[in-house]
Amino acid sequence: MRFSIYRYNPDTDAAPRMQDYDIQLEPTDRMLLDALVRIKEHDDTLSLRRSCREGVCGSDAMNINGRNGLACITKLADVKEPVVIRPLPGLPVIRDLIVDMSQFFKQYHSVKPYLQNDTPEPEKERLQSPADREELNGLYECILCACCSTSCPSFWWNPDKFVGPAGLLQAYRFLADTRDEATSERLDNLEDPYRLFRCHSIMNCVDVCPKGLNPTRAIGKIKEMMIKRTV
Amino acid sequence: MSISKRQFDAVVVGAGGSGLRAALQLAEANLKVAVLSKVFPTRSHTVAAQGGVAASLGNDGEDNWHWHMFDTVKGSDYLGDQDAIEFMCRKANEAVYELEHFGMPFDRTPDGKIYQRPFGGQTRNYGEGPVKRSCAAADRTGHAMLHTLYQRNLRAHTQFFVEWMALDLIRDAAGDVLGVVAMEMETGEVMILQAKATLLATGGAGRIYSASTNAFINTGDGLGMAARAGIPLEDMEFWQFHPTGVAGAGVLITEGVRGEGGFLLNKNGERFMERYAPTVKDLASRDVVSRAMATEIKEGRGAGKDGEYILLKLDHLGAEVIDKRLPGIREIAMKFANVDCTKDPIPVVPTCHYQMGGIPTNIHGQVYVPDAGGEKVVHGLYAAGECSCVSVHGANRLGTNSLLDLLVFGKSAAEQIIRDIGSEKAQKELPKDATDRPLARLARLDSATSGESVAEVGAEMRRTMQLHCGVFRFPDSLAEGVRKMLAVAERVKHTFIKDKSKVFNTARIEALELDNLVETAVASMISAAARQESRGSHDRSDFPNRDDVNWMKHTFWWKEGDRLEYKPVKLKPLTVESFQPKARVY
Numbered sequence: 181m182r183f184s185i186y187r188y189n190p191d192t193d194a195a196p197r198m199q200d201y202d203i204q205l206e207p208t209d210r211m212l213l214d215a216l217v218r219i220k221e222h223d224d225t226l227s228l229r230r231s232c233r234e235g236v237c238g239s240d241a242m243n244i245n246g247r248n249g250l251a252c253i254t255k256l257a258d259v260k261e262p263v264v265i266r267p268l269p270g271l272p273v274i275r276d277l278i279v280d281m282s283q284f285f286k287q288y289h290s291v292k293p294y295l296q297n298d299t300p301e302p303e304k305e306r307l308q309s310p311a312d313r314e315e316l317n318g319l320y321e322c323i324l325c326a327c328c329s330t331s332c333p334s335f336w337w338n339p340d341k342f343v344g345p346a347g348l349l350q351a352y353r354f355l356a357d358t359r360d361e362a363t364s365e366r367l368d369n370l371e372d373p374y375r376l377f378r379c380h381s382i383m384n385c386v387d388v389c390p391k392g393l394n395p396t397r398a399i400g401k402i403k404e405m406m407i408k409r410t411v
Numbered sequence: 412m413s414i415s416k417r418q419f420d421a422v423v424v425g426a427g428g429s430g431l432r433a434a435l436q437l438a439e440a441n442l443k444v445a446v447l448s449k450v451f452p453t454r455s456h457t458v459a460a461q462g463g464v465a466a467s468l469g470n471d472g473e474d475n476w477h478w479h480m481f482d483t484v485k486g487s488d489y490l491g492d493q494d495a496i497e498f499m500c501r502k503a504n505e506a507v508y509e510l511e512h513f514g515m516p517f518d519r520t521p522d523g524k525i526y527q528r529p530f531g532g533q534t535r536n537y538g539e540g541p542v543k544r545s546c547a548a549a550d551r552t553g554h555a556m557l558h559t560l561y562q563r564n565l566r567a568h569t570q571f572f573v574e575w576m577a578l579d580l581i582r583d584a585a586g587d588v589l590g591v592v593a594m595e596m597e598t599g600e601v602m603i604l605q606a607k608a609t610l611l612a613t614g615g616a617g618r619i620y621s622a623s624t625n626a627f628i629n630t631g632d633g634l635g636m637a638a639r640a641g642i643p644l645e646d647m648e649f650w651q652f653h654p655t656g657v658a659g660a661g662v663l664i665t666e667g668v669r670g671e672g673g674f675l676l677n678k679n680g681e682r683f684m685e686r687y688a689p690t691v692k693d694l695a696s697r698d699v700v701s702r703a704m705a706t707e708i709k710e711g712r713g714a715g716k717d718g719e720y721i722l723l724k725l726d727h728l729g730a731e732v733i734d735k736r737l738p739g740i741r742e743i744a745m746k747f748a749n750v751d752c753t754k755d756p757i758p759v760v761p762t763c764h765y766q767m768g769g770i771p772t773n774i775h776g777q778v779y780v781p782d783a784g785g786e787k788v789v790h791g792l793y794a795a796g797e798c799s800c801v802s803v804h805g806a807n808r809l810g811t812n813s814l815l816d817l818l819v820f821g822k823s824a825a826e827q828i829i830r831d832i833g834s835e836k837a838q839k840e841l842p843k844d845a846t847d848r849p850l851a852r853l854a855r856l857d858s859a860t861s862g863e864s865v866a867e868v869g870a871e872m873r874r875t876m877q878l879h880c881g882v883f884r885f886p887d888s889l890a891e892g893v894r895k896m897l898a899v900a901e902r903v904k905h906t907f908i909k910d911k912s913k914v915f916n917t918a919r920i921e922a923l924e925l926d927n928l929v930e931t932a933v934a935s936m937i938s939a940a941a942r943q944e945s946r947g948s949h950d951r952s953d954f955p956n957r958d959d960v961n962w963m964k965h966t967f968w969w970k971e972g973d974r975l976e977y978k979p980v981k982l983k984p985l986t987v988e989s990f991q992p993k994a995r996v997y
Contacts, residue, residue, distance in 0.1 A: 191912040208659060210747075221866040224918035225910040229450070231626040234662045234743065236554055237454040253746050274597055275915040285451070294562035295514025304468075305511040307523030313516065320516045320548075320555060324453055359514065 182262035213251040227276040238325035248327040268330040291351035296362035312358040319353035328385035334378040341374035345385035345395030352398035422606040427455035429796030430612030431560035432821030438567040460553025462667035463545030464814035466503035470524040487805025488947035489992040492981035506818040532696035532809040545811040578849035580640040588792035592849040599913030608828040615797035616931040620763035621873040624663040633798040635927025643967040645800040646768035648939035654700040656762025658720035660747040666810040673725035677712040688997035695997035698807040701761035722756035769800035776824020806947020862907030889940040934968040
């Protein structure tokens with residue numbers, strides 16, 4: 181199978197280049213990550229992140245034939261040859277397929293993604309109805325792979341100012357949690373021309389999310405909450 | 412080469428469930444703590460845990476910690492230390508409520524409490540029937556737990572060293588541990604992280620097998636570091652084969668599928684677990700179910716073209732229950748088995764999943780070495796989670812007891828660290844040879860101009876474990892496995908990597924990981940070959956029965972000379988009566 185892979189090592193390369201690989205795959209190689217591991221057996225200089233190989237850890241996000249996705253759950257049968265693989269767009273490349281995700285995580289951290297509740301804790305669990313708990317479905321499952329934020333033009337232009345779809349999805353995850361008491365502070369934190377409102381509903385995030393989540397919908401809900409509190 | 416040095420009260424190596432739980436406790440106590448992780452914390456393998464975390468909350472039917480304790484002792488096939496098991500089961504409710512207070516998105520019962528489901532080996536009234544004890548967030552409990560713990564650590568301003576790999580422990584002439592030597596993966600920079608307390612929370616080493624549910628990062632780094640520093644590894648012959656890994660892919664399918672009502676079928680459509688475990692059937696403990704499946708396959712009743720797998724049927728639960736309680740499983744079955752599990756069964760095989768053994772610790776997370784029948788604490792070193800052996804899981808772990816182990820012993824180790832450091836003002840002086848071993852390992856890889864590939868030697872190690880140390884074990888095969896593994900260990904010393912770059916050199920990381928994997932694999936093969944009985948996950952054809960007279964004892968493997976030593980199981984709990992060994996029937 182043929183692959184064309186983005187290569188860049190600041191130690192040795194003046195500029196990035198695409199390198200072609202023709203690789204004999206084994207019958208057990210079913211996912212793109214299997215192929216990349218196979219390539220690395222032949223050329224150990226190819227660098228990429230990977231861990232769980234089942235789509236839950238979020239390590240191996242990359243741009244595959246022009247679209248962001250996770251290598252470990254992308255079936256080789258579903259990709260066109262030559263498979264063109266590049267690092268996630270819009271973030272600085274450290275080496276090969278490894279990008280510097282600091283900006284992405286900084287935005288995630290900026291929404292204070294932890295439960296805030298100053299009421300003294302009960303002896304047992306805080307109660308939450310199944311219906312209220314269901315509000316968190318489609319939100320808490322995010323694996324922070326950055327496929328969404330790095331496919332978002334608004335995030336490409338303003339990665340320092342726009343929280344981006346992944347961070348906003350988590351902002352809403354806590355706004356939607358009946359146990360959280362910081363709604364007003366959370367909305368204040370997003371009330372700004374950039375942090376939330378740079379989302380123009382382009383919906384690339386929804387299109388690429390490997391977990392089938394919908395950040396645009398969550399962003400819409402936050403905007404609704406903003407409007408509601410002003411009237 | 413001058414090596415920079417930083418000083419901390421505590422260094423935590425690993426940012427999975429136990430590392431993050433410990434780090435939180437330490438950070439909230441205002442200690443200066445550094446958490447090292449090879450991957451961004453939420454990518455640690457705890458993220459892949461699915462079914463739940465055990466606690467006798469009794470939210471849906473009566474339950475209590477003593478029943479939980481009995482099940483865990485019995486599940487361990489009486490190799491678990493009963494003091495540690497009592498400790499864990501009694502702390503379980505508090506640990507789970509804490510997690511809920513931290514924001515964990517548990518599923519809920521109609522009255523708003525934490526949702527609980529049945530799991531293998533978890534029973535009511537000392538084995539009468541299944542009990543709902545596993546607290547779950549759909550089939551993503553590990554993901555929800557790991558993210559919640561990371562988030563809580565953000566709130567506590569824990570300091571993380573992300574994508575740093577610890578290379579070796581620093582141990583002085585007195586035997587005290589004074590921190591670690593670690594490498595920043597992005598730059599290749601090596602640094603000393605000196606600490607009054609070092610906590611190993613590096614997870615398991617399931618990657619020593621070819622077919623494993625484990626992530627690539629599960630390379631036993633803590634075990635390798637401990638072994639090289641002269642600390643023995645305990646009970647390494649006990650590896651859990653999870654009954655339901657996707658055939659061919661190895662990806663985990665939670666036991667929660669059977670907890671929710673799914674069951675296993677052979678090629679004749681027979682629900683064969685009724686023959687092996689008449690009372691709880693498919694919810695027997697994992698060693699029992701895996702052996703039953705392997706027997707069915709061996710005796711020609713496996714499904715598939717070559718009779719190579721077993722079928723996990725759950726379509727009768729209905730799409731609604733599957734989408735609500737097992738959505739991740741539906742996704743995995745579709746992606747890795749091409750099966751829509753609301754219609755067809757999932758092909759599964761027993762797959763290496765969990766390491767019951769590890770670095771010996773007491774219930775306070777303190778690492779010890781056996782000493783004249785007693786335990787001599789290694790000053791400054793602690794361990795928690797899968798890399799440790801306390802031993803609550805004995806010869807076989809019960810499902811959902813692992814997440815509980817992470818929470819209880821992560822916290823308990825941190826509390827001990829806080830107590831120990833309170834009386835200690837200054838850092839000890841580092842030994843002159845503090846960086847010798849890790850630098851020599853790096854220098855060898857840098858300077859080697861030829862040798863075997865890391866991938867090839869690693870593959871031989873995995874094949875050897877798979878072939879010689881699987882579900883069923885045979886005397887000649889074990890002996891041959893030991894010979895082969897010692898040869899592999901020799902080959903590991905002569906590996907070669909083409910990549911000599913400093914920047915994010917993952918070839919070098921993989922070579923360093925293989926050093927750790929092979930320590931684990933040698934320990935496992937040698938310990939397995941020596942244990943002349945069948946207990947829990949260790950099943951020998953030549954010694955088919957459990958031997959409580961001669962073998963109710965823990966194995967300790969020392970790297971130096973591949974020496975083995977044994978220590979009796981602790982039958983005495985903290986406050987209650989002992990559970991005496993009985994025949995194990997489910």
